[in-house]
Structure formats: structure tokens, C-alpha cells
Amino acid sequence: MENEQSFSDICGGRLALQRRYYSPSCREFCLSSPRLSLRSLTVVTSTVWLAAYGLFTVCENSVVLSAAIFITLLGLLGYLHFVKIDQETLLIIDSLGIQMTSSYASGKESTTFIEMDKVKDVIINEAIYMKVIYYLCILLKDPVEPHEISQVVPVFQSAKPRLDCLIEVYRSCQEILAHQKAPSTSPQAHQKAPSTSPSIQKASIVSRGK
Amino acid sequence: MVLKAFFPTCCAAADSGLLVGRWVPEQSSAVVLAVVHFPFIPSQVKEFLAQVQQTSQVGVAVLGTWCHRRQEPEDNLGHFLEGLSAIFSHEPWLQLCREKGSTFWSCKATRWQGSTSPGAPSEDQVMIVFYDQRKVLLSQLHPPAILPDQETGDAAAGAVGLAAVFHTVARSEVLFRSDRFDEGPVRLSHWQSDGVEASILVELAKWASGPICLLLASLLSLVSAVSACWLFKLWPLPFIWSKLSTCEQLRYRLEQLTLIFSPQKAENPSQRMRKANMCVSVLLDVALGLTLLSWLHGKGRIEQLADALVPVADRVAEELQHLLQWLMGAPAGLKMNRALDQVLGRFFLYHIHLWISYIHLMSPFIERIVWHVGLSACLGLTVSLSILSDIIALLTFHIYCFYVYGARLYCLKICGLSSLWRLFRGKKWNVLRQRVDSCSYDLDQLFIGTLLFTILVFLLPTTALYYLVFTLLRLLVITVQGLIHLLVDLINSLPLYALGLRLCRPYRLAAGVKFRVLEQEAGRPLRLLMQINPLSYGRVVHTYRLPRYGCHPTHSWGSLCRKLFFGELIYPWRQREDKQD
Numbered sequence: 013m014e015n016e017q018s019f020s021d022i023c024g025g026r027l028a029l030q031r032r033y034y035s036p037s038c039r040e041f042c043l044s045s046p047r048l049s050l051r052s053l054t055v056v057t058s059t060v061w062l063a064a065y066g067l068f069t070v071c072e073n074s075v076v077l078s079a080a081i082f083i084t085l086l087g088l089l090g091y092l093h094f095v096k097i098d099q100e101t102l103l104i105i106d107s108l109g110i111q112m113t114s115s116y117a118s119g120k121e122s123t124t125f126i127e128m129d130k131v132k133d134v135i136i137n138e139a140i141y142m143k144v145i146y147y148l149c150i151l152l153k154d155p156v157e158p159h160e161i162s163q164v165v166p167v168f169q170s171a172k173p174r175l176d177c178l179i180e181v182y183r184s185c186q187e188i189l190a191h192q193k194a195p196s197t198s199p200q201a202h203q204k205a206p207s208t209s210p211s212i213q214k215a216s217i218v219s220r221g222k
Numbered sequence: 223m224v225l226k227a228f229f230p231t232c233c234a235a236a237d238s239g240l241l242v243g244r245w246v247p248e249q250s251s252a253v254v255l256a257v258v259h260f261p262f263i264p265s266q267v268k269e270f271l272a273q274v275q276q277t278s279q280v281g282v283a284v285l286g287t288w289c290h291r292r293q294e295p296e297d298n299l300g301h302f303l304e305g306l307s308a309i310f311s312h313e314p315w316l317q318l319c320r321e322k323g324s325t326f327w328s329c330k331a332t333r334w335q336g337s338t339s340p341g342a343p344s345e346d347q348v349m350i351v352f353y354d355q356r357k358v359l360l361s362q363l364h365p366p367a368i369l370p371d372q373e374t375g376d377a378a379a380g381a382v383g384l385a386a387v388f389h390t391v392a393r394s395e396v397l398f399r400s401d402r403f404d405e406g407p408v409r410l411s412h413w414q415s416d417g418v419e420a421s422i423l424v425e426l427a428k429w430a431s432g433p434i435c436l437l438l439a440s441l442l443s444l445v446s447a448v449s450a451c452w453l454f455k456l457w458p459l460p461f462i463w464s465k466l467s468t469c470e471q472l473r474y475r476l477e478q479l480t481l482i483f484s485p486q487k488a489e490n491p492s493q494r495m496r497k498a499n500m501c502v503s504v505l506l507d508v509a510l511g512l513t514l515l516s517w518l519h520g521k522g523r524i525e526q527l528a529d530a531l532v533p534v535a536d537r538v539a540e541e542l543q544h545l546l547q548w549l550m551g552a553p554a555g556l557k558m559n560r561a562l563d564q565v566l567g568r569f570f571l572y573h574i575h576l577w578i579s580y581i582h583l584m585s586p587f588i589e590r591i592v593w594h595v596g597l598s599a600c601l602g603l604t605v606s607l608s609i610l611s612d613i614i615a616l617l618t619f620h621i622y623c624f625y626v627y628g629a630r631l632y633c634l635k636i637c638g639l640s641s642l643w644r645l646f647r648g649k650k651w652n653v654l655r656q657r658v659d660s661c662s663y664d665l666d667q668l669f670i671g672t673l674l675f676t677i678l679v680f681l682l683p684t685t686a687l688y689y690l691v692f693t694l695l696r697l698l699v700i701t702v703q704g705l706i707h708l709l710v711d712l713i714n715s716l717p718l719y720a721l722g723l724r725l726c727r728p729y730r731l732a733a734g735v736k737f738r739v740l741e742q743e744a745g746r747p748l749r750l751l752m753q754i755n756p757l758s759y760g761r762v763v764h765t766y767r768l769p770r771y772g773c774h775p776t777h778s779w780g781s782l783c784r785k786l787f788f789g790e791l792i793y794p795w796r797q798r799e800d801k802q803d
Contacts, residue, residue: 034739035748037224037347103737105750107224107250108349111737123736123755127383 286316
């Protein structure tokens, strides 16, 4: 089952959330950011080349011009390959784990997989950065002390969706994680009803500016 | 929990048969290692599996049946397969089935024990995860999962999570040794069933490495015995050896070569990787050195170099003389104390004159020396670079001497000034209590102290200027030497074999796994593809970096500035033993 909806990120840009429900135990959420716009590319290129031309008129050395072209090309390639993230995907598979993939504009994909044994919970956390923003994160268990949290892994760091989008993803993830917390084989196990309103943890963490 | 069936991609086209593998109850996952084809005798299969279990310490068992319907649906085969669950009992019993012309599979896992209604089996939800057996066998997880000691029956039990899958496949190598051309009792299908993978070059190298290692190890032990001879321990030779970076580099290389050619086999993968990295690093070093050698010996470059050396030394001395003349005048408009200025300037000028005479004395032998030093490049580029660094140190020895004189003078002056300043204020340094205490001085003590203090204060600019100039020169030389050492360190410690492996065979160095969801159909079990997520280049370098021989700065910037201010001598490129002045 596939579903596409459009949301906005914290700066007001458009985001597209694509939901795929492969099976009752496997769901995928794909957030796509807008692509590199021709306007910003043209602006940056023309600024660099105008500056280079200005330098050339001052020092009369054509190396400046070729250097400017070289720098622009390398800079663009580097930006597309290392900086510009086009799509972020969250794949959650019951009893296997959670996988986060970031696809860059050049086609490079960087994947992280966290096994279900290490996942304690998926929550929406609050951060104070110039204004209050919300981010979805995965809490990892401490290997030594199972009730302690050893690490907080934020999700959708580059897309930065707003709370409405996060609530959708959170609800879906909690439905799958509920299978972990209350296994269905033991009929007398206490079934914890998945909460309909997300538990927003008020942690005043001053984020680093990401 | 959802039952996960790890199925090798090589068996997806195999004929119908029995599924053989390991069941991990903690994660409710079945790792299928191979498929046993018809015809087989159940007792022989059980015997074979018991043998494999004993050799590999992995709990291999029959997990279920595999049905690949190539022709029209064969009902008798289906019934026959269902009957097998009675012979090879396993909880839960897997039944994988693949239709002809369909990419979708059907899968059933039945449990007889623990079901809610007795007499009828309960079915679990199944998820099929495909994995590439060869890649999983050859890959190594980072960080490595801790294994328990080998006495426990199931050695792979200690690994948790997906590392258990990797361990199971890695430990079951004995199962993969039989291919379809063998005339054994059991016919298996796995990644090597079309023929065991081997390379004739690797086999030849393994066979030849034994005697070669012994020979080279004995040669190297001879060399180390000679170098440990008592003749080299006579003073002042050990002092000179410790100051020269060439000796350090040679010693380091000798250690590395001894380790590479030692006749013992490497126990664990990290030692193997270290040996391989060292070997590739030494080979690259020697290759670069030979390139340098061929470049040097062609087109008469040695003569050019030797001819250029003495004029360069002359030029440096001339520039120093100009600098001293400038300092003896009115440098940057500052007014110096004429008498002290003249004394210091003349002293340093005479020193330079001595140095120049020494260089001129050596000039006929320079070409021979350079030629022999150039030969050392065949030992490796790092050795040539260390020799270059030592030559720079020797040629700028006078700058080092000037720095020491200037620093000592300045240090004395600062000590005197601080102590007399305390006297001026009526205080004293209490050595017992390590603090400043007030003290009542006599009038004549105060008088002489203040006089000396005034003299030192007015002489301070001159000394400080000389100290500043020579410290800057010394820092320049140290920077040049430092850059050379950095390059040597880079060549020494870069794990080139690991980087090459990451480039060409990325599945060998695994940081983890990644999953891809394959084509789905409602009502069918979920199908995933498990691929290996390779380690990033930064982490490869960090994990496999070779140890350096400790020639890196031991000061922080703050302590360096403090030492410079108080006139203490700095030795940033010395080994840790001789840090004392």
C-alpha cells in the first residue's frame, strides 16, 4: 500500500512523505526534499565568475579565470556528493530492526541499520534552537544496563519535518514496536495499548545548530 | 516474534530437497546453509550432519523442506515432502516453495509443541531474508563480536543479533567443502557446489612461503644480533644513534620485517591484516625508493646535487652574517646597548667563520657521501627521507648552537630579573614552602639588588632580540624537519592493504548490514535482501593504522609558548627517553 502526502519543514520548504506498507510487520517512510534549484546554482556561479573576472582585470593573469572555473566545478560536485541530501528513508521491520538511508543528489547512499535488540523506543523530542523544534529520534539501550539509555539517534536530520509529519511517522512506528513490547503468543501477557497522542518528551536540549 | 528464514541466493535455483542449517531460538531465525537433494538415505544424512556438527561446533540440523516446482505441480512430491517432517523432526518445521514462472515464494512454519490447540500445529508468520553466502562467509564484522571460549558446544552461541548469522556461515566451512562432482553419500547445493574456489597462485605461494620465511627470518636474526653487538654500545655511539632519526627508522623497519617473516602463523584476522599492511607498506616504500634512486642516478643529478650543496651552505652562512650585522646596528629602529651588542655579535660571527671553514674542509668528500647516501634509497623512501632530515640537522647545527646560547643567556636573565624584582618589592622565594614570602633586607642588600636589577632591565631588549631571532630560525628548521617526519610517519603507518581491500572487495570489511525490500505481493511472506554495508574509509584507516615509533610532538601549544617565554630549551622531535635537558 503506497501513500503520498506533502508537508513542510521547519524553514517552510516543501517536503513529500511517501509511505509504503509492505506487510503488517514492515513499513517504509520516504521524505524527499526539493532538488537543487537552477536559480540558486546560477546565482552562485555568476557571483564566483564575476569576482574572478574582477580579479583578472586587476592582476591580468588568466590563471585566475581557469582557477575559478575549476573551483566552481569541484565545488558543485563536492556539494552534490557530500552535502545535498535528496531523500531520507526510514525502514522499520518488526523483529529485525530499523534502517535509515540518506540518498545524496549524486546518487550516493549512506545506510545505517540498528538491530531491534538495541532499540528501546522511538520518541519525538523537543529542542530549543532559536525557536522550539521537534525531531524524531531512536533511543538505544545500554548493553550493560538494559533500563538505561546509551544513545539518542536523530532521524530525518537533513529534511527537518514539522510536528504533523513526525506524528504520522511516530504512530506507525509505535504500532510496529508494540509487537516487540507485548508478544502475542502469551495470552495472559499484559497488552499495552499504543498511545494515540504522541508522548513528547520535554528535554530542553540546546541543539548544535543542525 | 516473526520467524526469519535466512536463505542463500545461490540455492534459489536449486532442485527440491531438504533445508540444512542452524536454528537460533533467541532471535527466532533459521539460517539455511545448504540444500540436500534427492535421492538420499535419511540415516546417512543424519550421520553426515553429526560429523559436520562435531568438526565445526555449529548446531547444524535439518530445518525443513525446499520445493522448486519446475514442471506441472507434482502432488506426490508435495506429499512426500510433508512426510519427511516425521523423519527429521525439528521445531519449527519450515516449508519453502517456489512456483515455476513466479517470483513470489510461499513459506510455512509449523510448530507442534507449545501450540494452543493440541493435535493441530500452530503456524508462525515468516519473513524470508536472502543473503549472498560467499560474501557473508568472507566478510569480517567491525567491531568484532566477542566469542566465548571454545569449550562450549556451540561456539557461535555467543554472538548476538545478525552477527550470529555471520558466525554460523563462517564456521560452517567444512559443509561447503563438498561440491557436486564428489561421490559422497549426500548431494548438497551451496555456493561452492559448482566447484571449490581455489587459486593456484595462492597455493604455490603458501607452499613456497615456508622455506622463504625460514631463510629470511634467520638472515634478519643475524642482522639484529650484529647490531646488538657490544661494539656499538661503547659511548658515545649510543648517544649518536639516539639522536639520528635514520637509526630509529632502520630499527623500526627491522622490527616490522622480523614480524612479517616470522615462521608462526597469525592467529586471528587482525594479526593477519597487520602483517599484510606491513608487507604492502614495506613494498611500496622500497618501490618508491627505487624510483628515487633511478631518478637520482640518471642524467648526472648526483654531481649537480653535490655541486649545489656547498654553495647553499655558504649562502646560508652569508645570510646569517648579514643578519648579525643588522642586529649589531640599529635593527628595526630599536636602540641596542652598544657594548653587549658588539660582544654577542662578534661571538656569533666567529662561530659562523669556524663553521664555514669546516664546510670547506669537507667539500672534496661531498660527492662521494651523497652518492652513498643515494644508494640508501634502495632500503626505502622513508630511510632516504630520514637521512635528508639528519643532513638538514647537521647542516644547520650552527643555528642550533646559536639558539642554545641565546636561550641560556635569556633564561639566566629572566631568572635574575624575577628574583631581583621580588627583592625590589621586599619579597623572597621560600624554597621550603614553594611560595613568595615577605622578607626584610638590609640596606646594602637592597642597594646592590636594585642596581643589578636596573642593569638587567636595560640590557633586556638586546638579549631578548637575539633570543627572538635565533628562536625563530630554530623553529623554521624544526618545521622543515617536522614536515619530513610527518611524511615518513604517513608512509609508515598508512594501512594500504586495508584501503585496497575496501576499494576492490568492499564486502570483506563490513560495518554492518543493510536490507532492501524485494517485490511484494499481498498474502505472501515478506522478502528482503540482506547486503553488506562496508566500512567507511576513515574508519578503515582508524582501525588498521600501524603503530608509529613515537616521534610526534609531546607538547601542547600552551606549554610550548610558556617554555619559549621563559627561555627553556625545546626539543619537540626527540624520543620520550631523553626529554631532560
